[in-house]
Amino acid sequence: MAEGHLISIGLLAAMVVSAACALAVKDLLTAAALFGAFSFLTATWFALLGAVDVAFTEACVGGALTTILFVSTAFRTSRRFD
Amino acid sequence: MTTYAFAAALFTLGIAGMALLPNLLRKLLAMNVMQVAVIVFFVSLAFKDGATVPILGQGGAPQAAEFMNPLPHTLMLTAIVVSVSTTGLALGLLVRIRSRFETLNERRLLDKLR
Amino acid sequence: MGAPRHGGTRVRWLLGAAAFPALFLGLVLGMAELPEFGDPGSPASTHVSPRFIEDAAAETGAANMVTAVLADYRGYDTLGETAVIFAAGLGCLVILAAAGGRPNRPAAGMSHPFGSVILDAATRILVPVVLLFAVYVLIHGHISPGGGFQGGVLFGSGLIMMRLVWGPAHAGDGQQPEVPAFGPSLRGSLILACAGILGYAGIGLAAMAFGGEFLNYGTLPLGSDPAHVRELATLGIEAAVFLTVAGTVGVLFDTISIGMRESGVPLGSERGPRE
Numbered sequence: 404m405a406e407g408h409l410i411s412i413g414l415l416a417a418m419v420v421s422a423a424c425a426l427a428v429k430d431l432l433t434a435a436a437l438f439g440a441f442s443f444l445t446a447t448w449f450a451l452l453g454a455v456d457v458a459f460t461e462a463c464v465g466g467a468l469t470t471i472l473f474v475s476t477a478f479r480t481s482r483r484f485d
Numbered sequence: 486m487t488t489y490a491f492a493a494a495l496f497t498l499g500i501a502g503m504a505l506l507p508n509l510l511r512k513l514l515a516m517n518v519m520q521v522a523v524i525v526f527f528v529s530l531a532f533k534d535g536a537t538v539p540i541l542g543q544g545g546a547p548q549a550a551e552f553m554n555p556l557p558h559t560l561m562l563t564a565i566v567v568s569v570s571t572t573g574l575a576l577g578l579l580v581r582i583r584s585r586f587e588t589l590n591e592r593r594l595l596d597k598l599r
Numbered sequence: 600m601g602a603p604r605h606g607g608t609r610v611r612w613l614l615g616a617a618a619f620p621a622l623f624l625g626l627v628l629g630m631a632e633l634p635e636f637g638d639p640g641s642p643a644s645t646h647v648s649p650r651f652i653e654d655a656a657a658e659t660g661a662a663n664m665v666t667a668v669l670a671d672y673r674g675y676d677t678l679g680e681t682a683v684i685f686a687a688g689l690g691c692l693v694i695l696a697a698a699g700g701r702p703n704r705p706a707a708g709m710s711h712p713f714g715s716v717i718l719d720a721a722t723r724i725l726v727p728v729v730l731l732f733a734v735y736v737l738i739h740g741h742i743s744p745g746g747g748f749q750g751g752v753l754f755g756s757g758l759i760m761m762r763l764v765w766g767p768a769h770a771g772d773g774q775q776p777e778v779p780a781f782g783p784s785l786r787g788s789l790i791l792a793c794a795g796i797l798g799y800a801g802i803g804l805a806a807m808a809f810g811g812e813f814l815n816y817g818t819l820p821l822g823s824d825p826a827h828v829r830e831l832a833t834l835g836i837e838a839a840v841f842l843t844v845a846g847t848v849g850v851l852f853d854t855i856s857i858g859m860r861e862s863g864v865p866l867g868s869e870r871g872p873r874e
Contacts (some may be wrong), residue, residue, distance in 0.1 A: 411488070412487065415487070415488065415491040416491075416541060418491070418495065418525075419491060419494050419495055419498065420537045421571040422495060422498055422499075422518045422521075423498055425514060425518070426498065426502045426506065426514060426515055426518065428510060431510060434511070434514055438514055438517065438518075441518070441521070442521070445521055445524075445525065446624055448525065449525075449528055451591050452528055452529065452531070452532045452553075453532065453536065453537060453538045453539070454528045454538075454553065454558045455538050455540070455560050455744040456558055456559075456663070456665040456666075456744045456745070456746070456749070457524070457528055457558050457562050457565070457766065458563050458744075459736075459744050459745060459749050460562050460565045460566065460748055460749050460752070461521075461524075461565055463749055463752040463753055463756065464566060464568075464570075465517075465521070465565070467752075467756050468569050468752060468755070468756060468759075468848060469517065469569055469571075469572055471756075471759055471763075471852065472569070472572060472573050472576055472851065472855060473510075473514070473576070474855040475852065475855050476510065476576045476579065476580060476855060477854065478856070479580050479583075479856070480510070480579065480580060480583040480589065481583070481589070484508040484510065484511055484586055484589075485508065485589060485590045485593075486630070486631065486635070486636060487636075488636050489627070489633060489636065490627050490630070493626035493627050493630060494623060495619075496626065497619050497622055497623040499625065500619070500622065501616070501619040504615060504619075505612070505616060508775055529636060530633075530641075530643050531613065531643070531644075532636065533637060533638075533639040533644055534637035534638070534639060535639070536639065536854030537663040538744075539652065539663070540636065540662055540663045540665075540742070540744070541655075541656045541662040541663075541664070541745065542662075546653065547653055547656065548652075548653070549644070549645075549648065549652045549653055550639050551652075552652045552664065554643060554644050554648040555648060555651055555652065555655075555664035555665045555667075555668050556643075556648045556651060557643070557833050558629040558665045558670060559665050559668040559669045559673060559720055562665065562669065562675060563669070563676075563680040563748065563775045564828075566680070566684060566748045566752065566817060566844060567630060567680055567683050567684060567687075569752075570683065570684040570687035570688065570847060571683075571687055572850070573687060573688070573691055573851035573855065574690045574691050574694070574851075575690035576691075576855055577690070577694045577695045577851075577854060577855055578694055580695060580855060581694055581695065592657055
């Protein structure tokens with residue numbers, strides 16, 4: 404996989420856009436879901452780079468655990484960012 | 486080079502979010518984005534043209550040029566798991582702050598602390 | 600982005616915001632000096648890692664070089680990382696479940712089973728598969744992607760899935776969930792995590808007891824082939840990491856979602872999410 408490929412550029416651009424959206428939205432549940440999407444895109448990018456172990460970890464941790472922890476914090480505090 | 490530029494963009498996004506967003510939970514999300522940017526950078530450094538995943542298949546003696554660099558992969562694997570534990574610790578702190586001060590907004594927190 | 604309130608704050612906010620494009624430019628300029636992306640002759644790829652790539656399988660018996668580096672060559676480093684994870688779980692427990700605390704009423708929305716037939720049936724089918732796959736990932740860490748960290752996170756996620764759908768293991772206030780929750784309690788998760796970190800250090804000390812250095816597994820009396828001995832010890836290390844990570848994940852989720860009561864003052868908002 405060479406660097407200039409459309410798929411790598413597209414993935415990286417989608418990562419930046421989803422991260423920016425996760426930081427921009429006002430609702431914590433939406434932000435957590437977008438952060439999960441960002442993590443899965445990152446995991447795909449790691450798999451493309453041949454880092455299968457890192458991709459596996461990022462998919463488990465970022466896609467599932469971090470999102471779950473943020474959502475349970477949303478239930479404990481407030482769903483809206485004040 | 487474009488990969489490094491994208492990693493720099495993610496890092497800048499994360500650190501700008503940490504500095505400029507007023508809500509502590511969003512600051513934590515921004516910190517996570519920043520961590521992922523660093524991990525993306527390290528994993529990009531481990532990539533070699535024409536190499537495969539660092540798992541030995543059948544065949545003769547492995548040559549260094551045939552496999553990706555496993556060292557950054559190892560470091561980043563542990564870094565990801567450590568980052569989720571520290572995120573959990575930070576979320577615990579935020580739950581306590583919220584229950585004590587009824588807000589997670591930085592400015593209102595500073596007003597209440599004054 | 601945040602809404603500034605006063606004129607002076609607005610000027611400072613704009614000045615601060617202008618610093619970040621400059622940071623981005625500086626980072627990109629600095630990265631221009633780095634070796635080309637994918638260059639096999641870059642310093643990072645020619646110094647330490649060729650040794651790992653060429654000798655790992657023969658020396659440690661692990662086809663997955665990441666596992667070999669993680670659990671064997673850099674075992675001391677991984678012990679520190681595992682300790683950090685354990686400490687984060689302990690810290691969360693101390694912050695949210697202060698000394699002498701009793702279980703708080705779970706936050707609204709997490710206190711009772713959701714009661715959906717589809718969710719219940721899907722969880723019954725999925726959870727055993729997830730837990731079994733976690734153990735598979737742990738055991739096959741030598742020869743395929745995976746290992747203790749991933750397996751532990753998967754195992755913890757499977758336990759969390761049950762808690763999410765069937766309610767917490769110990770709801771407090773005498774309310775038992777309709778479906779008896781399966782899985783370790785908060786204390787059980789903590790014991791798992793402790794067992795993991797102690798087992799890790801114990802394997803390292805056992806290597807010392809048999810005449811090697813700390814975490815140098817070659818001296819353990821597990822067989823005559825040193826590579827095979829190291830392979831077995833690596834599996835033990837991965838199992839210890841698995842226990843620590845799974846236990847810490849359980850502790851983090853339980854403390855954040857259920858919480859504790861400290862000397863009569865309920866911690867965490869009793870209110871549910873504001874709609």
